[in-house]
Amino acid sequence: MPATASSAPPDTTGYICYNQSMNPNAISPEELARYHRHLLLPGIDRNGQARLKAASVLIIGLGGLGSPNALYLAAAGVGHLGLMDADIVTETNLQRQVVHSEAALGELKVASAARRLHELNRYCRLDTYPARFTEDNAAIVGEYDIIIDATDNFTARTLINRACVAHRKPMVYGAVYHFDGQCSIFAPHLSAPCYQCVFSQPPRDSGEEIGVFGVLPALIGSLQATETLKLILGIGQNMLGKLVIYNALDLTFQTIQLRTDPTCPVCGSA
Numbered sequence: 001m002p003a004t005a006s007s008a009p010p011d012t013t014g015y016i017c018y019n020q021s022m023n024p025n026a027i028s029p030e031e032l033a034r035y036h037r038h039l040l041l042p043g044i045d046r047n048g049q050a051r052l053k054a055a056s057v058l059i060i061g062l063g064g065l066g067s068p069n070a071l072y073l074a075a076a077g078v079g080h081l082g083l084m085d086a087d088i089v090t091e092t093n094l095q096r097q098v099v100h101s102e103a104a105l106g107e108l109k110v111a112s113a114a115r116r117l118h119e120l121n122r123y124c125r126l127d128t129y130p131a132r133f134t135e136d137n138a139a140i141v142g143e144y145d146i147i148i149d150a151t152d153n154f155t156a157r158t159l160i161n162r163a164c165v166a167h168r169k170p171m172v173y174g175a176v177y178h179f180d181g182q183c184s185i186f187a188p189h190l191s192a193p194c195y196q197c198v199f200s201q202p203p204r205d206s207g208e209e210i211g212v213f214g215v216l217p218a219l220i221g222s223l224q225a226t227e228t229l230k231l232i233l234g235i236g237q238n239m240l241g242k243l244v245i246y247n248a249l250d251l252t253f254q255t256i257q258l259r260t261d262p263t264c265p266v267c268g269s270a
């Protein structure tokens with residue numbers, strides 16, 4: 001049976017994304033049925049599901065990484081998702097960008113993704129932004145609890161990183177290259193490095209079109225979604241201060257401990 005609500009106020013100590021509007025009793029009977037398998041988990045139960053419903057996440061990029069992030073966060077019951085991408089769906093996207101379909105070819109990715117997510121979970125509020133992330137619209141970061149970087153270029157990531165540092169928001173980072181992928185959480189306000197502490201220079205292939213193993217973004221994007229849910233719920237060990245590297249051909253995971261750069265021009269004084 002689903003867990004019952006407690007009359008005691010929830011303990012918010014240590015939770016990174018706590019929204020004051022959270023109320024375990026705000027979950028409808030229909031939602032209790034939908035999230036039944038979550039409610040059975042001692043690390044989630046009804047209070048945790050209410051945290052998910054009260055949380056807001058901005059996903060920047062609705063491609064290979066953004067697809068699993070969007071699908072699994074919506075399915076998990078995150079109450080408010082922002083979807084940002086300026087591109088349209090093309091045939092070459094369909095090999096890995098599973099939130100889209102052939103029926104969406106030529107359509108804005110944010111519209112295609114929003115339609116699929118609404119079909120998946122009508123309880124999730126969706127805001128779409130058919131635009132590239134720039135300095136002019138960077139203030140949008142302040143409207144969300146967590147920012148997911150699902151972009152594919154160094155310039156966008158550095159802009160997202162600066163905005164996240166300025167607004168004290170966690171940046172859940174993911175990247176894929178050929179058969180390799182990596183994931184981390186950058187958040188100087190949580191005693192972790194920022195993106196530029198670790199990646200101060202663009203990669204050698206930055207700006208070039210590269211090959212990507214189609215299934216690889218599913219794994220890395222799912223790791224990002226997992227870390228995002230853990231941040232909201234305040235459970236488990238997270239990737240703050242760590243970089244996880246995955247090689248699909250060797251089936252190996254490597255975890256690297258990261259250090260803040262005290263001379264970092266973005267967060268050195270954060």
